[in-house]
Amino acid sequence: MAPAPRRSPASKSGAARTASRAVIPQLSWRDPQPAPIVLVSGPEDVCAERAIAGVRDYLRAEDPTLEVSDIRADDYAAGTLLAVTSPSLFGEPRLVRITGGEKMSDAFLTEALAYLDAPQDGATVVLRHSGASVRGKKLLDAIRAGTGGGVEVPCPVIKRDGDRYDFAAGEFKAASKRIAPAALRSLVSAFTGDLTELAAACQQLIADVPGDVTAEVVERYYGGRVETSAFTVADTAISGRLGDALMALRQAMDSGVDPVPLVAAIAMKLRTMARVAGSRESAQALASRLGMKDWQVNNARRDLSGWNQQTLGLAIMAAAQADADVKGASRDAVFALERLITVIATKAPYGTR
Template identity: 45%
Template structure:
């Protein structure tokens, strides 16, 4: 098929006949699709949107919905989950893409990842489809970049400390992280700083665990126990607190083993965000391999106890916090 020319792009809404939304992150994929549909509706308010799903597709459906209508009108056919497409759906998509595009028809294909449907992806790119990327947001570095972009997108300034605190508080789920960014944008004014984040999300399990870990890894026994007892008092389960403590100790070990180098380079190598590398480097001043190993062993024992292996989970997590604060700086003794 000959390459598509620019005159096939509808200048009224800037959307070409074919659009590929590619990547596994559902929040970004949904947002990309919504923006495409919004653009189409601006120019054509009566747009008909037809959604087809790979799991329930029947042969010929795509041909039926992409054929010219007797009544005319703009139409957008959205095909979901093409990474799970049957041979029939792939064949119908290829036939649709290789035919000249119908006027007032937009075909949007969503593909998460993998090799299934690769011929369709290649055909879309050959047809000069617009590609909307929805890359995975997995590592803490990815989540930090995502949150920072959310604030920039909303034209709000957020300090790096605020972004870090938010990722620590709600960073397990990207959808929750996006919602938390939107809440701060909607409910606050001025610069979003760390105190703003703690006001809204300071009670989250992850945030509580990280604050306990920060105090324990700095050797501040009284503050670590105060934060821990407050967390337990408001109903936070010991299990995720021990998990966060162990995660922080493992990060110190990874960064300590990585040697010297730029934070960005080490972050890429160990799967962390640069700010996490910087924080770990600061914390490492009070630790060495031997004392970190003692902490890791104590945390493994505490993990077993808080998950049912011991009689008193609260005592188990208090004991491991005391072990950590006592190990801090021990390599300097003698």
């Protein structure tokens, strides 16, 4: 199949919301397009890597003879940018990937600003700037003002559960791989820390599993993860199954789970219940207002069965005490966890039942 014709950057101006300081098109990192200058900005390295690879793949589909060069902006030799962007004898297209923009040298800054005034025909320059510093602000401002005919691919940090869910869902959609909703929720719950780990887990399942990805598959691959163990403990305790919850807790501890993130995961689930409690809005409206997903609201409402304001408050205070205990306030972290699980499962102060 012939590659799609190369589009003008202006044709993608509606791909994402334009930043207030930028007049150039803002593109999605999942659907980047080549331009004389492509600014890949923001701290989320996983998304930035996807964007840069997407530009390369797009250009290579247009012309397999694409020449690819890599430059470090923080370790820059004068004259390099012009040398790698200048046309070769046979006129192959050129892709220049520049990393370390947040630490760029004065020499790079000077030459990059000059390059914007006269970009080379047939060259695509991709500049990665994480935003970790204001270094190179003059260059970024010039690109965003439209000098050089560039586009920007923002890669903001992904922290919220809903955003992580969307990210994982997008990984499977991009690979045309089906994953059951329950499996996707379990997978996201298993990797609440580094997005790189979640991305790697998605790619492993995409590569290894021949058919649809089910909840059983995710449990088989990642059932031992700290976060999955924590949510299993929390779910059984919240449903009032004290014996099952204590057994799940013991299994988690025997497998080497750290008490600190375990308590944090339980506390997060309780806080989600508290945010949802008492609201009569539709799941969609409440999820939108709280920055959550519909399924998270529905799960929290289901968890709230049998709970009231007093018992939920008691559980949240017990979680705060357990958090302090496992961080050093108590000499017995296991006892602190057992006490927390007992309070949650019985909905009563410890020792009263």
